Amino acid sequence: MMYLLALLLLFIGLYGLLVKRSLVKKILGLLIVEHAVNLFLILVGYRSDGLPPILLPGEDAGEFVRASVDPLPQALVLTSIVIGLGLVMLMVALSLRIHERHGTLDCSKLNRLKG
Amino acid sequence: MDLVPLFVIVPLLAAFLCLLAKGVLPNLATWITLAATAALLALAVLAGLPGESHALAVGGWGVRVEAGVRFVAGIVLVLDGLSRLFLVMVALVSAAVAVYGVQYLASFSGRPLFHVLFNLLIAGMNGAVLAGDLFNLFVFVEVAGIASYALVAFGTEAEELEAAFKYLVLGSVASTAILLAVGVVYAASGVLNMADVHARIAAGAVSRPLLGFAAALFLTGFGLKAALMPFHAWLPDAHPSAPAPISAMLSGLLIKTLGVYAIVRIFGTVIPEDGRIPVVLLVLGSLSMVLGVLLALGQDDLKRLLAYHSISQMGFVFVALGANTWLGVAAGLFHAFNHALFKSALFLCSGALERIAGTRRLSGMGGLVQRAPATSVATIGAALSISGVPPFNGFWSKLLIILALIRAGHPGVAVIAAAVAVMALISFVKVQRKALFGPLPGHLAAAREVPAAMVAPILVLVALCLVTGLLWPWGVDSFIGSAAAAVKVAADSSSSAADYLHMVLGR
Amino acid sequence: MDVTIYGLLVFLIAGAIVALEVRDLLSSVIAIGVVGLGLSILFLLLGAPDIAITQVVVEVIVVTVLIRATARISDEPASRRTDRFAVASGLIVAVVLFFLSAGALVHLPAFGQPAMTVSRWYLEQGPALTGATNVVMAILLDFRAYDTLGEATVILTAIVGALAIVRGAERPVDARATDAGMSLVVRAVTRWLLGLILIFGLAVALFGHLTPGGGFAGGVVLACGFVLATLAFGARSPPASIFGRLSSRVDAAGALAFLLIALLGWCGGHFFQRWLDLGRPFRLESATFIVLQNVAILFKVTGGAFAGFLALAVFRSGPAPEEGERS
Numbered sequence: 001m002m003y004l005l006a007l008l009l010l011f012i013g014l015y016g017l018l019v020k021r022s023l024v025k026k027i028l029g030l031l032i033v034e035h036a037v038n039l040f041l042i043l044v045g046y047r048s049d050g051l052p053p054i055l056l057p058g059e060d061a062g063e064f065v066r067a068s069v070d071p072l073p074q075a076l077v078l079t080s081i082v083i084g085l086g087l088v089m090l091m092v093a094l095s096l097r098i099h100e101r102h103g104t105l106d107c108s109k110l111n112r113l114k115g
Numbered sequence: 116m117d118l119v120p121l122f123v124i125v126p127l128l129a130a131f132l133c134l135l136a137k138g139v140l141p142n143l144a145t146w147i148t149l150a151a152t153a154a155l156l157a158l159a160v161l162a163g164l165p166g167e168s169h170a171l172a173v174g175g176w177g178v179r180v181e182a183g184v185r186f187v188a189g190i191v192l193v194l195d196g197l198s199r200l201f202l203v204m205v206a207l208v209s210a211a212v213a214v215y216g217v218q219y220l221a222s223f224s225g226r227p228l229f230h231v232l233f234n235l236l237i238a239g240m241n242g243a244v245l246a247g248d249l250f251n252l253f254v255f256v257e258v259a260g261i262a263s264y265a266l267v268a269f270g271t272e273a274e275e276l277e278a279a280f281k282y283l284v285l286g287s288v289a290s291t292a293i294l295l296a297v298g299v300v301y302a303a304s305g306v307l308n309m310a311d312v313h314a315r316i317a318a319g320a321v322s323r324p325l326l327g328f329a330a331a332l333f334l335t336g337f338g339l340k341a342a343l344m345p346f347h348a349w350l351p352d353a354h355p356s357a358p359a360p361i362s363a364m365l366s367g368l369l370i371k372t373l374g375v376y377a378i379v380r381i382f383g384t385v386i387p388e389d390g391r392i393p394v395v396l397l398v399l400g401s402l403s404m405v406l407g408v409l410l411a412l413g414q415d416d417l418k419r420l421l422a423y424h425s426i427s428q429m430g431f432v433f434v435a436l437g438a439n440t441w442l443g444v445a446a447g448l449f450h451a452f453n454h455a456l457f458k459s460a461l462f463l464c465s466g467a468l469e470r471i472a473g474t475r476r477l478s479g480m481g482g483l484v485q486r487a488p489a490t491s492v493a494t495i496g497a498a499l500s501i502s503g504v505p506p507f508n509g510f511w512s513k514l515l516i517i518l519a520l521i522r523a524g525h526p527g528v529a530v531i532a533a534a535v536a537v538m539a540l541i542s543f544v545k546v547q548r549k550a551l552f553g554p555l556p557g558h559l560a561a562a563r564e565v566p567a568a569m570v571a572p573i574l575v576l577v578a579l580c581l582v583t584g585l586l587w588p589w590g591v592d593s594f595i596g597s598a599a600a601a602v603k604v605a606a607d608s609s610s611s612a613a614d615y616l617h618m619v620l621g622r
Numbered sequence: 623m624d625v626t627i628y629g630l631l632v633f634l635i636a637g638a639i640v641a642l643e644v645r646d647l648l649s650s651v652i653a654i655g656v657v658g659l660g661l662s663i664l665f666l667l668l669g670a671p672d673i674a675i676t677q678v679v680v681e682v683i684v685v686t687v688l689i690r691a692t693a694r695i696s697d698e699p700a701s702r703r704t705d706r707f708a709v710a711s712g713l714i715v716a717v718v719l720f721f722l723s724a725g726a727l728v729h730l731p732a733f734g735q736p737a738m739t740v741s742r743w744y745l746e747q748g749p750a751l752t753g754a755t756n757v758v759m760a761i762l763l764d765f766r767a768y769d770t771l772g773e774a775t776v777i778l779t780a781i782v783g784a785l786a787i788v789r790g791a792e793r794p795v796d797a798r799a800t801d802a803g804m805s806l807v808v809r810a811v812t813r814w815l816l817g818l819i820l821i822f823g824l825a826v827a828l829f830g831h832l833t834p835g836g837g838f839a840g841g842v843v844l845a846c847g848f849v850l851a852t853l854a855f856g857a858r859s860p861p862a863s864i865f866g867r868l869s870s871r872v873d874a875a876g877a878l879a880f881l882l883i884a885l886l887g888w889c890g891g892h893f894f895q896r897w898l899d900l901g902r903p904f905r906l907e908s909a910t911f912i913v914l915q916n917v918a919i920l921f922k923v924t925g926g927a928f929a930g931f932l933a934l935a936v937f938r939s940g941p942a943p944e945e946g947e948r949s
Contacts, residue, residue, distance in 0.1 A: 002733045004724050005631040009638060010291075011720055016642040017284060019712065024647050024692050028654050030287055031684065032638045035661050037294050038677075039634075042668050044302040045741075048734035050669045053745060054834065055755040057904045065745045068757070069669035070736040072744065073301070075761040076250055077673050079773040080294060082838060083257050085680050086780030087287050089930045090264055092691050093784035094280045096934065100791055101273040120893040127775060127881060134782060134874035173768040174887065174894035181743050188743065190768045228786040235779045242772060254772035258779055265783025271790065279787075302730050305739030320737070328726030 002043055010036035023095040027088060034084035038077045045070030118158060119171050119194050122202055122241040123255075125154050130234035137227035144230035145217055151234060152206070152213040155241075159206035168195035168601075170247055170619045178621055185620050187308040193247035193619065196597030197383075197448075201244040201376050203594075204452055207579070208367045208459045209237050211572040215463050216360040218569045219470075223358070229269060236262040236364060240372040247619060249297045249307050249385070256293065256340070256373050260286050263369055266361045267353045278349075278356035285339055285349040292336035299329045309385045310619035313612055317387050330392065333381050341374020343433060344403040347426050351410070354425065355418035355475075359466020362418060366425045367459030371451050375432055379444070383602030384615050393439035400433030401528055404535045412542050417465045417475050420546065421458070424501065427535060428454050434532060435516040438523035440608040445591070445599035446515035452595070453508040453583060457500035460576035464494040467565045467573070468550060473558075477546060482555030486562040489570040491551045496577035498547055500584070502540035508583035630664045647692050655685040671834035672758045675826070679842040683927055686849060690935035753900035753909030754831035762836065763912045767894045770915075771884060773838075774877050774922055781873060781930045788933050803856030812854035819847035827920040831909045837916035841923025848928045849935075862932075869929035876922025883915055 013036055016029020050069035055061070129151035133144040172178075176189025194202075213233070220226055239259025246252040264286060268279035301307055303325050304315035316326065335346065342350035350370070354362050382392050407427025414420035432454070435447030465475065467490045472480045484491040500507040503514075513536050520529035564570070583590075596605065604611045634657055641653035658681030665674040731737050738745075744757055744765065754760035762770055803809065827840025852862035865872075887895035898914070901907030 002627065002631070003727045003730060005628070005635065007720065007723055007727060009631075009635055010295075011716060012635065012638045012642065014288070014291075015716070016638075017288065020642060022647075023280070024688075025642055025650070026284060027688070028641050028650060030284075031654055032641070032657070033287070033291050035634070035638075035657065037291055037298065038673070039661065039664065040295065041298045041301075042665060042670050042673060043733065044298060044730070045670075045736050046668045046734055047736055050734075052669045052671050052834070053757040054671070054832075055749050055757070061746070061749075065742065068745050070738050070741045071748075071757040071761055072307075072741045073298075074670045074673055074758045075766060075769075076297075076301075077670070078676055078758070078762060078836075078838065079250075079254060079769055081673070081676055081680055082773045083254070083261075083290075083776050085684065086257075086261055086776045087283070087290075088684055089687070089780045089934060090261060090783050090787070091280070091283055092687060092934050093787040094264075094268060094276055094283065096691055097268075097271060097787055097791060098273070098276045098280065101276065120888070124881065124885070124893075127771075128878075130775075130778075131874045131878040131881065134778070135871055135878070137871070172892065174764065174896070175892040176765050179743060184739070186740050186743070188740065189765045225786055225789045228782055228789070231782045232779065232786065235775065235782075238775065239779075251766075251769055251772065254769050254776070258772055258775050261776060261779045261783060265779070265786055268783075268787050271787060276787070299727075299730070303737060305737035305741065307740070311740075315739075322729040324726045325729045328723065 003040065006036050006040040006043060009039065023098065027091050027095065030091060031084070031088060034080070034087075038080055038084075041073040041077050041080070045073035117169075117171055118161065119192050119245065120173075121158055122155065122245060123238055125151050125158070126234045126238035126241065130231045130238060133227055133230045133234060137231075141227055144227040148213050148230045148233060149217070152210040152237070155206045155237070156210045159203045168193075168618055178619075186306060186311050187248075187619065190251050191247035191308065191619055192245045193309075193615075194245065195601045195615065195618065196599075197376070197379060197601035198244045200448060200452060200594065200598035201372055202241060204455045205237060205240050205244070205368055205372065208455050208576070209364065211576050212360045212363050212459065212463070214572040215363075215466075215569055218566045219358070219360055219466055223269075225269075229266070232262045232266050232269075233361075233364075235259075236266065236369070240368060244372055244376055247309055249300065249309060249312065252377065252380075253290070253293050253297055256377070257290060259369060259373060260290065260340070263361075263365055267357045267365075269358055269361065270356070275356040278352035282349045282353035285346075289336045289339035289346075292332045292339070296329045296332035296336065299325060299332070308619065309380070310616045312385050313387060313616060314620070326386065326389075327391075330382070330386055330389065333386075334378070334392070334395065337374055337377040337381065338399070341370050341378065341429060341433075342426055343374070343399050343429065344406055344426065345399075347403065347407075350426060351419055351422045354422040354462075355416065359462055359469070362421075362465070363459035363462035366422065366462055367455045370425065370429060371455060374429070375436075375447075375451050379436060379448070379602060383444070383610070384612050387612065388610050393437045395437075396433045397437035397525065397528055400430045400435075400437055401531050402430070403427060403433065404430030405531060408535050408538045408542065412538065415477050417468065417477055417546070417550070418462070420477075420542070421461050421465060424539065424542070425454075425458060427539065428458065428501065430535070431513065431516055431532060434528050435519055437528075438519045438525060440519060440523050441599050441603040441605045442515070442608075443519035443523055444603050445595050446512060446519045448598050449587070449595045450509075450512035450516060453500065453512045453580065456576050456580050456583065457497045457507075457509060460493065460497040460573050460580070461501065463569075463573045463576070464490060464497060467569055468494065470565050471562050472550075477549040479556075480550040481553045481559065482551070483559070483562065484551045485555055486559065487564040489564060489567075489574070493570060493573040493577050494551060495547060496580065497573070498543040500577070500580040502543040503536045504540070506581070506584045508580045508587065511584060511587055627664065627667060630660055630667070634660050634664070648689065651685060651688045651692060654688075655681060658685070672756070672836065672839075675834050676836075676839045676842070679839055679846060682846055683842055683849065683931065686846075687931055687934050749903065752896070752912065753903065754912050755904060755908070756831050756833065759831045759836055759912060759916075763831075763915045764896060767884070767915065770919070771880060771894075774880055774919060777923065777926050778873055778877050781870065781926045781933070784930055784933045785870060803859060804854050808854050812850055816847055816851060819843060819850070823847065823920070823924075827916045828906065828913060830916045831912045832904060832906075837919030838923050840916070841920045842927050844920065844924040845927035845931065848924070849931050852932070865928065866932050869925045869932065872925025873922050873929060874925075876918050876920070876925060879918040880915060880922065883911075883918060
């Protein structure tokens with residue numbers, strides 16, 4: 001059920017990315033899509049009543065292994081957040097230039113993006 | 116010392132140095148790129164061609180055994196026949212493009228930035244081809260992808276910006292699909308290494324619906340990157356919009372390293388055999404072949420025409436993979452290699468012809484063979500290769516594909532492939548008649564040949580097409596054959612994933 | 623616990639819909655900022671403080687860039703011709719895809735019971751083998767440091783791409799207002815804040831192997847500091863103009879340093895092999911190799927994120943003509 005809500009968020013983001021005409025809305029859609037996938041990965045690694053995968057001084061090592069959430073998806077999500085940031089920056093740069101050339105961010109007015 | 120990481124390190128180093136030198140020594144970037152591509156070419160010959168397939172654990176985090184379970188602790192780089200083929204392909208084409216770019220880019224602003232992105236594009240492709248880990252594959256696919264989005268928009272004209280935006284939107288959908296697939300596979304298996312994943316799936320750790328879902332996501336993601344129909348919508352805008360050298364890189368290399376390679380790797384090595392995937396590849400491949408060439412026939416814009424042919428030619432590659440035999444995979448990979456050579460040559464020619472005639476429209480060209488003989492010869496050679504005229508390489512790979520399809524029991528698809536090959540021939544005869552022969556229009560009377568430094572690399576690529584066409588029987592076993600053997604056993608076309616597992620997990 | 627997570631998820635979905643459907647662009651950017659903050663709280667609840675911190679700082683810089691970049695753009699009202707057939711077919715496809723995906727996802731391991739295979743080994747051996755008691759950082763900068771090289775490359779690629787795309791663009795008129803900076807009060811407060819931000823960013827990066835954070839989060843924090851200085855003191859003030867001129871090269875130098883660290887390991891055996899000894903656990907010196915990498919990434923990300931901000935939000939601001947290259 002938890003996964004399905006993340007999936008719903010993903011579809012909302014895809015709707016923004018693919019259906020919305022405004023380039024800014026498309027950027028927001030991409031952000032939502034990225035949020036949804038990252039959330040999915042973190043949900044996958046969650047363990048019921050889990051603790052952060054950070055060993056504290058004096059903590060029992062065996063207890064740590066038993067109680068900690070899965071650290072690997074977190075490492076992946078850190079990378080994925082950075083990749084998402086890169087994509088968004090590039091998209092903003094493109095829409096700024098498109099706006100400069102056309103004076104509009106409504107892509108139904110841009111020939112190439114109609115299809 | 117194992118030289119494999121250098122395939123990634125050299126272009127990365129070149130990119131970082133180009134960025135550091137920006138503004139201090141702007142022309143240094145050109146030389147750095149030339150040196151880097153030359154080094155990669157040397158590496159491809161030195162470390163790429165001969166030698167055993169092997170896996171290399173980054174940071175020394177290789178195979179560990181815990182409670183009787185074997186797994187890879189870190190990330191491995193894998194050099195096998197398949198990755199070798201693509202490394203050589205990348206090295207050859209990018210070296211030619213780098214030489215061509217010196218003259219072509221002379222009038223562009225922001226050249227150091229161009230060179231940074233160009234080197235990053237190479238680094239991303241090489242990294243993806245060497246990755247032995249699903250998430251690592253995703254990361255390097257993104258490096259190459261993001262560099263390519265920016266390069267498509269490099270001219271910053273309205274049309275180019277819009278094409279890049281559309282490309283970026285669909286590219287990010289592809290990335291999302293791939294990352295989600297990696298997430299699903301990880302959630303079910305708890306591993307990311309390709310060999311580990313295969314072992315877990317074979318052991319039944321991933322339920323069938325989940326596996327089908329992951330496979331569909333991978334196919335969507337990498338199919339988008341490969342511009343396989345119906346995921347092709349971005350390509351006819353993006354590839355022609357980029358500067359000619361980048362069109363050559365995108366059509367010649369990127370759709371193959373991120374598309375063909377990844378699909379062969381995922382469905383040949385990672386996900387155990389499933390009868391449904393080859394059928395899907397056959398259907399989508401046939402669709403791409405036919406529709407691509409039909410759309411190309413009506414094109415007047417030379418670069419757009421070439422872009423539609425890329426979709427069509429990639430269709431050939433995918434139907435061959437769909438034959439699901441060793442011969443089919445070998446023929447498909449052979450065609451991918453050939454396409455890399457002649458399509459990059461053709462896009463470089465289109466850039467040269469645009470310089471000569473001042474337009475990309477075929478209707479604005481004519482009789483150029485009189486004014487630009489060298490470029491014309493190169494164009495004719497590359498066009499003969501793509502349209503499958505013997506003894507050029509395109510003929511042999513198309514013949515092998517048709518043969519493989521018949522032997523695998525798909526005569527219908529073979530007939531379609533033969534028909535599409537004829538249509539491609541017609542299309543390119545038309546191109547030559549319109550652009551190169553016939554009367555020279557008045558406005559082109561003063562047209563001049565492009566500098567030798569631009570024609571020479573194209574001629575080299577065309578010569579390679581001819582040499583490949585003449586000498587391929589000698590390269591089949593060592594090069595193309597061993598690439599196909601990375602996924603299929605030559606003798607009986609059964610999966611050779613077991614060898615991959617043995618190589619990585621050492622059991 | 624689960625109820626809180628469900629609540630937050632529903633909140634995120636509602637926020638996402640608001641962000642996409644509100645007509646006013648500024649409101650939708652703010653809504654997306656709220657969604658990002660909600661998401662980072664969710665990450666915190668799900669035992670991922672590293673991700674929570676990174677998510678917050680990235681959200682800050684994304685929202686700042688979006689507001690700066692879109693505030694001056696008033697979106698024209700979208701033409702309202704809707705093709706009913708297209709809408710209906712799109713909707714049907716989406717619903718079918720959703721249910722197909724949902725049908726597959728129910729076969730995942732139950733929520734809260736991850737199939738930990740390699741991860742169990744990371745948790746057992748990570749602190750001892752890498753010296754990093756923050757196992758996420760142990761994975762990121764030791765076990766899977768090669769991924770991080772790719773990640774560092776991605777952000778550099780995107781920023782160089784953005785610089786290439788906005789090169790030669792006209793500076794929008796209102797961007798010049800940035801040159802002047804803000805009022806005296808803002809400047810005085812900023813001066814105080816900057817010191818704190820600097821210390822915080824450094825600490826987040828240096829102690830990343832012991833506490834949540836790391837070089838990437840620290841770098842974005844420092845970049846936010848520079849962004850703040852740019853907005854408060856003006857784009858022509860020393861911190862913005864001097865660092866602005868160097869920013870993309872700081873990015874390259876950081877990436878180069880990271881690559882060199884990996885190459886030095888290669889001299890000792892493997893590419894990316896640890897070549898510094900482990901120190902006493904739970905101390906800064908416990909994993910000097912990871913600290914070194916975090917510092918390289920700190921520089922890289924500070925330079926990169928600030929270069930990205932300047933390119934997108936201020937365009938060719940200040941006396942930094944070469945950032946956009948002569949056109």
